[in-house]
Amino acid sequence: MFIFQAAAPGTSIIRRDLGAEPLPQTEALYAVALASPATLAAPPMGSLNLSEALIREVEAADVIVIGTPMHNLTIPSVLKAWIDQILRVGRTMKSTPSGKVGMLRDRPVYIGVASGGFFTGERANQPDFLTPYLSLALSSIGLKTQQFLTLQGPPHWIGARHR
Template structure:
């Protein structure tokens, strides 16, 4: 069994999403002794954003640009890691109502028609079957359903929709929100999230 652990926060040790994702991984290591964990720190080592050079290479054009070649190989590794993994843990803070750009760059490399999804006569079909995903969500404000700002939430909803598009429908969100509303609120949100993680079962 393999678990792919992605982090995307730029805050390092101060990141709540990193704390949560690490705890989720530790929980799975307890539940599945011997599980192989593959780690990708997307903030520390991000892929380039897609360019015309990438698109040309995707369509078979040769490239002599060493930077683009290395980045294409990184994208191939992203895909191989995802396809080989049974569990996906995504550390995803909210940045400006959405996800960090390094996480979007990762998505742009693994959302590939014919590999992770395909178009059919009845619509798109996800090809990543029988995988579980856990989203470690952290955000400064409160955007959960029923809150005044819920309509501005394009972080968790985007990831859930994207994963479903790729065929990953077993998705658990572990959320700590309201982190910027005061120290007590932050501590309480993190405590609730850790309790949710402790309740994760095999």
């Protein structure tokens, strides 16, 4: 983050700490709002407010940086709650017979992944459901320019951490 500000003084940063301030899980009204073309056209009052605010944050960004741990082989639930709000048919992606088509302008997304064990390389001791899932979720709304950086292994591996 600070590198961006050093490289481009005046850059403004919106920081969303999903661990410190978790988003609510999607609720029934939100599911209803997404359920049919009719409700998409006239969603239940207020049901999409949070989703809309989060999508606008993404739309306003030139660069997106995501830092996440691996939890039980995939993303933590707090990050999944964010994804559930920003992947929206009719708003950030189209559902077509050949699959989802992203509606957002592409921009660079840097994703840092920390894990207590290893999921790539010679020491890999677990499958990786995080990077394929997160990559597909982001590209499905149009965010296709992605760079994953990993910090794998327990703290005593520092210095020999797999990058």
